[in-house]
Amino acid sequence: MNNYQEIMNLESRAEMTFDNGLFDEHLSLWDQNECKFESPFGNFEEAKTYIDWLKGFYEMTQKLGGTRHLILNPVVEIKNDIALFTGYLYIINKSNGSFMGTSVMNDRFKKIDSQWAFVYRSVTPDQDLSNLLH
Template identity: 30%
Template sequence: MSETDLNPSTLEDQIGINQLYSRYTHAIDDFDQQGWLDTFAEDGVFDIDGTAVRGRDQLSVWFSQFEDYSQKSMRHYISNIGISVDGTTAAGRAYLIVLNVSNGQLAATGTYLDSLSKSDGKWRFEHRELCTDAKAEA
């Protein structure tokens, strides 16, 4: 990171994006559909291994299929977050680990590749791509 990356507005944006990542994972684990939808732009895209869902209506339908999911005690952990801010847009990358805390089994790992935008003072995902690299029965 260069010294020019450390200006106060960039630091504020990076904190805001880190908070976005946290809200996203908490919303999934708490089965908070509206909270999860609010992390995406209105026409946001969520792409898992090449299967994309676009817009809040489709995202809502996709999320609803996991109604019993919260009963499985899954926890999503995001780490090694890298963020590059350019005004009101940003690119992000992070590792994902999904753990079934009821049995201690690893459910999945992967990498998020994100395009983000800031509107009305809030950062949201324009395009969130998840590239999984391990799956296990949890």
């Protein structure tokens, strides 16, 4: 697998592990020493606080019927041991297929011991989410 394929594999696995509540596997995709996440729903700089939040966010989405996150228009730039990803996230309701939202994702990966790992993710929703944030 080349570097681009490895990054896209990690992107897909991150979304699938969230959608299926596989938190240990999701966390294994991240560098345990460098984990920064930014979104309107929360900002985290430690793997433990990020995964604790992710579990709560998953529970909230399950009450709405669950999710399927689809990655669209990926752009990957790789320079040495750093990779940058930008793409769209299209989110649908698992139980009925209805549209839930779109976001722009900006991710950064670092190659550690010949393996790529997430070190940063920023999620910027396209829709006004003020009604969900209160």
